[in-house]
Amino acid sequence: MTTDTSSPRTAARAVDLAKIYGTGDTKVVALGGVTVEFTAGRYTAIMGPSGSGKSTLMHCMAALDSSTSGQVFIGDTELSELDDRELTRLRRDKIGFIFQAFNLVPTLTARENITLPLDIAGRDIDKDWFDTVIATVGLADRLGHKPNQLSGGQQQRVACARALVSQPEIIFADEPTGNLDSRSGTEVLSFLRRSVREFGQTIVMVTHDPNAAAYSDRVLFLADGRIVDEMTDPTAEKVLERMKGFDAVGQHP
Numbered sequence: 001m002t003t004d005t006s007s008p009r010t011a012a013r014a015v016d017l018a019k020i021y022g023t024g025d026t027k028v029v030a031l032g033g034v035t036v037e038f039t040a041g042r043y044t045a046i047m048g049p050s051g052s053g054k055s056t057l058m059h060c061m062a063a064l065d066s067s068t069s070g071q072v073f074i075g076d077t078e079l080s081e082l083d084d085r086e087l088t089r090l091r092r093d094k095i096g097f098i099f100q101a102f103n104l105v106p107t108l109t110a111r112e113n114i115t116l117p118l119d120i121a122g123r124d125i126d127k128d129w130f131d132t133v134i135a136t137v138g139l140a141d142r143l144g145h146k147p148n149q150l151s152g153g154q155q156q157r158v159a160c161a162r163a164l165v166s167q168p169e170i171i172f173a174d175e176p177t178g179n180l181d182s183r184s185g186t187e188v189l190s191f192l193r194r195s196v197r198e199f200g201q202t203i204v205m206v207t208h209d210p211n212a213a214a215y216s217d218r219v220l221f222l223a224d225g226r227i228v229d230e231m232t233d234p235t236a237e238k239v240l241e242r243m244k245g246f247d248a249v250g251q252h253p
């Protein structure tokens with residue numbers, strides 16, 4: 001392995017990002033000025049109590065929702081400088097998504113689901129890379145199956161392969177193991193970890209599960225729309241301890 005002495009690249013970042021819903025009495029500050037960087041080739045987990053702003057942060061970063069103020073950069077591109085057509089292209093070309101509910105197209109086979117983003121973009125499929133991704137997720141003998149012929153874990157592995165096959169700048173995963181049993185969840189998390197380690201993929205994952213967060217390189221803790229803490233090289237035990245702190249605050253304000 002060669003040693004890269006240059007400073008690590010930033011795959012995505014937010015500067016003083018705010019998102020406010022409603023006005024007056026119904027005003028909710030979902031994000032209260034978040035500044036954060038996601039280093040390329042690293043796996044970041046976002047945790048925090050329900051309502052702390054995790055999904056809002058991810059949706060604003062992934063260009064699925066607009067912010068009230070502040071800036072989001074994917075690579076060197078600032079999202080607010082793009083029009084709708086450019087935003088669609090950025091989401092398609094630079095960002096991979098993995099959702100809790102898999103979000104596969106039911107009428108398409110696993111193979112067709114995986115190549116769909118590339119087909120829509122009119123991009124060629126790199127066959128070696130496709131085969132590598134399929135071998136990594138262990139789907140070689142399931143490529144002709146439709147989603148309803150696959151288990152939940154297999155469907156989520158199809159979604160992972162779909163996110164990875166276009167080699168996006170960054171993958172955003174929103175509770176990717178939330179609908180899976182623990183064995184399937186472990187498979188998916190191991191695969192995401194491998195894609196960071198072996199392929200240098202950048203991943204940002206929202207999760208409630210300390211065991212899932214332990215697969216990441218860094219955990220960001222959100223509370224009340226702000227980043228209040230972070231932890232590198234997390235273990236499930238350390239994350240659980242930190243989360244208990246939030247519960248205690250919630251119970252004894």
Ligand SMILES: Nc1ncnc2c1ncn2[C@@H]1O[C@H](COP(=O)(O)OP(=O)(O)OP(=O)(O)O)[C@@H](O)[C@H]1O
Pocket residue numbers: 021022028029030048049050051052053054055056057
């Ligand atoms: N469309 C909306 N309109 C009004 N308020 C909203 C909307 N979406 C989110 N919120 C509020 O913004 C805050 C942050 O919500 P968000 O979904 O980002 O939290 P979360 O940490 O992802 O929660 P959970 O863990 O329960 O999914 C919450 O107070 C929520 O009620």
